[in-house]
Amino acid sequence: MVNEIIENYKDDGFELVADIKYPADVSNVDTEAQKLKAANADAIFHASYIGDFTQFVKKYKELNIVPKAVLSYCGGYQDPQFVINLGKDADYFGGPNATTSALFGKMEDLKLINDIYKEKAGADIDGPTLEEFASAMVIAEAIDKAGTTEAEKVQKVLKTEEFYAPYFVSGKIQFGEDGQNKYSASVITQIQEGIYEAVWPEDNQTKEPIPAFPDWSER
Known part of the structure; x- marks a missing residue:
């Protein structure tokens, strides 16, 4: 899927520098994290479950992997256990969510x-x-x-x-002809101070996005 999507963004200067696959039940992500560090990507997109995503974040900190942004579009990021597992280390990660507690006051x-x-x-x-x-x-x-x-x-x-x-x-x-919902049900969220804040679209924003992923030593 990534190889297909990246074609739409090549004219804007985006390049796929690594496509790292691993088993869903992976118990150690040392090799994958080393590949990420070597790739030195500006943005990392995860399709990960809670167990492997938690491991990756711990390795990001250990190896001081500091991309400009990390986005996830699978259940690992969306699972509230992500923040419980990682505490403040979960801050600044982002991705789509169908909802967040930050929206309860607006909807x-x-x-x-x-x-x-x-x-x-x-x-x-x-x-x-x-x-x-x-x-x-x-x-x-x-x-x-x-x-x-x-x-x-x-x-x-x-x-x-x-x-x-x-x-x-x-x-x-x-539903469209492909059976998928034609309207996005999600907001883009970013974890700030342990809260999944809605940062886009602007009409539903609960906090401004923090675009710069800070160095681990500055947290």
Whole structure:
């Protein structure tokens, strides 16, 4: 996927300097971290789970790997355990999230959902959980619009209708021909002082982004 996407940005001066693959159940990332340090990349994009991403951050600190930015688009970064595992070392990392507790004060419907969830779960709702909630709500609304549980009629509604989603920053969900949501449900977040702050889009911003990834010795 990276090799395909990078083609869109070559004219802007971007170059892929390393494409590092490893098993999902990796227990040691020493080799991969050394490759990253040797590549000296300005930006690092992670597709990592909580275990491997935690290991990578510890190695970044140990080897003083200091890119300009580190973004992640998988569950490792989104998992609240990331901050618990790493404390202040988790600051300045970024990536997309379907939600963050920082948005509760800006989105009334999202706060209401979180209040109900937190009463039962004992913790704030996170992005993956909110996406599961959205799936259930969309199916329920599709059945309601179809007026039946007959599969073909429900599928037609899912393929053609727009669904109300005030708990996402997009406010709506609609599926394209590829079956994917046409509207981004996520915000770009950055961890600042242990909080997943929404930094983009600007309309949903809870804090300004901190673009410079500081040297580990300055933390």
